[in-house]
Amino acid sequence: MEQLVLKASRRTNLGTKHACREREAGRLPAIIYGHGEDPEPISLDAHDALLELQHGARVFNLELDGKQIQYLVKDVQYDYLDTNPLHVDLMRVKVGEKVHVKVGVELRGTPEGIAEGGVLDHPVSEVDVECLITQIPETIVAGVKHLKVGEALLAKDLELPAGVTLLTDPEERIAAVRVLAEEIVEEEAGEEAEQPEVIGRAKEEEGPEKEG
Numbered sequence: 001m002e003q004l005v006l007k008a009s010r011r012t013n014l015g016t017k018h019a020c021r022e023r024e025a026g027r028l029p030a031i032i033y034g035h036g037e038d039p040e041p042i043s044l045d046a047h048d049a050l051l052e053l054q055h056g057a058r059v060f061n062l063e064l065d066g067k068q069i070q071y072l073v074k075d076v077q078y079d080y081l082d083t084n085p086l087h088v089d090l091m092r093v094k095v096g097e098k099v100h101v102k103v104g105v106e107l108r109g110t111p112e113g114i115a116e117g118g119v120l121d122h123p124v125s126e127v128d129v130e131c132l133i134t135q136i137p138e139t140i141v142a143g144v145k146h147l148k149v150g151e152a153l154l155a156k157d158l159e160l161p162a163g164v165t166l167l168t169d170p171e172e173r174i175a176a177v178r179v180l181a182e183e184i185v186e187e188e189a190g191e192e193a194e195q196p197e198v199i200g201r202a203k204e205e206e207g208p209e210k211e212g
Contacts, residue, residue, distance in 0.1 A: 003057065006048050008064040011041040019087070028085055032071060034092035044088070058101050058136050060090060060149060070133060072099050093133045100167060102126045103137055105158065105174055109145030113177030118149040124174045127155055128167035135163045142176050152176035 011022070011029065019029045019070060027043040029052075042064065052060065060071050071090035078085055093099055104126045111120055127140065142158055156170035 003061050004048055005051055005061050005063050006044050008042045008044055008062045011043050015042055017051065028088060030088040030090055032090045032092060035094065037092065049088065050085060056104065057133060059133055072133060098130050099133055100128060100130050101136055103129050104139045106139045106141050107144050107175055109143050110142055111144050111147040111177045113147055113149040113151065116149045117179065118177040119180055120144065120175060120177055122175045124172055129160065129164050130167055131164040135161065137161050137164060142174065147177045149177050149179060164179055
């Protein structure tokens with residue numbers, strides 16, 4: 001996907017009241033920081049920034065003071081509905097510097113275990129990686145067609161692009177095929193039904209009750 005160039009303008013009036021006015025005007029307050037330099041309060045076009053975030057952008061390509069520079073999206077604060085961004089933190093990154101980012105994992109294929117009566121769990125939807133800012137993958141695609149019941153896809157099984165290093169625990173379970181809980185419950189219930197009646201026998205073993 002071709003990345004938009006977001007035109008940024010500097011903010012001179014700071015504070016909650018002025019930030020609200022920026023949002024009412026269709027602007028998104030943001031701040032640039034990092035590498036020991038002073039923070040730079042800026043604002044972006046809210047609509048364009050939202051489009052980039054919805055497409056999973058982890059880097060913003062900004063045009064500021066006539067220059068185009070890439071910044072890492074470090075944090076995004078959303079509204080109470082978790083739909084519209086209220087503020088974005090951007091981090092300066094030097095050329096050749098590696099960054100730590102989270103990348104989503106996309107599962108492909110239908111596991112063999114589904115035909116065996118299993119269900120697919122996907123407990124971890126993203127992993128931590130280290131790479132250059134220009135090498136951040138949009139997603140990591142993982143095939144799960146080979147998984148049978150009781151088998152799992154671990155973080156170390158993921159095929160990462162060249163230049164990308166895994167930081168997540170290699171033994172982290174990304175996906176697994178398990179037996180339906182309902183089937184386990186039914187099996188246990190069936191086993192209990194097959195057990196012989198022992199209540200009467202237990203009383204006989206205790207002997208006759210003594211009369212008071």
